Amino acid sequence: MAAAGSYFSITALIILIQLATNLNSCSAATPIRHSGRNTRFIRTSCRTTLQPSLCFVTFSRYATRIGGSPRLLATTALSLAFNTTRFATKSMITLSKRHGLKRREAAALRVCVEELGDSIDELKDSIGKLSRHGAGGSTFRSQMSDIQTWVSAALTDDDTCMDGLSGKSINRKFRSRVRRRVVKVAHLTSIALAFVNRYAATHK
Template structure:
């Protein structure tokens, strides 16, 4: 075979070296390899840079914030207040007056604690009304204004008695049958005081009559709410699976 003869002849280097045909030298591949290597390194560098850039952007921007949702505790407190306020004539004003005071609420599922906050809201609103009447009485000669202020101050005293009755030492009974009866009587008197004040203002032609009636509307609603809560406190305790302490 010719290929066998070729390799046999190629093995005799010393005899026929000059007689061998000259073959073209294989092309030098080093420049091509170098070019491919450079391109590969460049591609790898660009890929790493793009990846790092994406990671940095993701880190800076952060995940989109999920909408805030009320905690379970806040949801339970909200439901408790609404349950209590639903026994009143003015549930919306009841809820709005109690909600800002809940930071001091020890037990959100205790109607007695919510009643106490309602009384505080009523007392605070009547204090504002008394201050307005004091200022008005100093600039007006209308006897009805002074008389109205006296009734509001008496209503404040009744609400203060109610709050004091609910301030007890740890372990003592916050509400008893006797206390419920007393508080209900005191709040009823506070409601009557405000009605008497309003009746006196309506009999005058004072320019402040409209302003005072508007300010008194909120205090009347708050006091009415407190009266409704204490009147239904036993039913509310049953709804919360509780009993008088």
């Protein structure tokens, strides 16, 4: 009888362990499915941009926070564009203080700093307005129109900066170094504009 009791105890223990394992697997599967859904939303949204690969690599890490919200996606994109533009501007200011720059290079940097400064203001205003937009109707459409105008202007500022770097008198290495920063800014701003347009379209 003792042996039989021992056998049943071991059997019951095995069943409990298997049950616990199954429950843990089920509970672990839920967030994975949820995360997969969020990632698919990012991937689908990025297909509407001009830089889908960069977009997915950049925003997939924020998939859980964004969820499936077009508004949070647009807000996140604007914030990343704003932070990247601000960082690029600071690096150009530092670069402009170095000795040995040609007059043409120094002038191009001044233009970039000025243009990106405008871009920073426009993106900041866009973030502020998007965070306090109305629920819908004409007010919402007016606010989104302002945001679209500002982000488009920020993208134009980026292009103006890069145009100033196209002169032959500018050192190729210098031009490549600056353009690399501005191109990243422009790409993220372009993605932000696409997401703002997508969000605006959901309330038409």
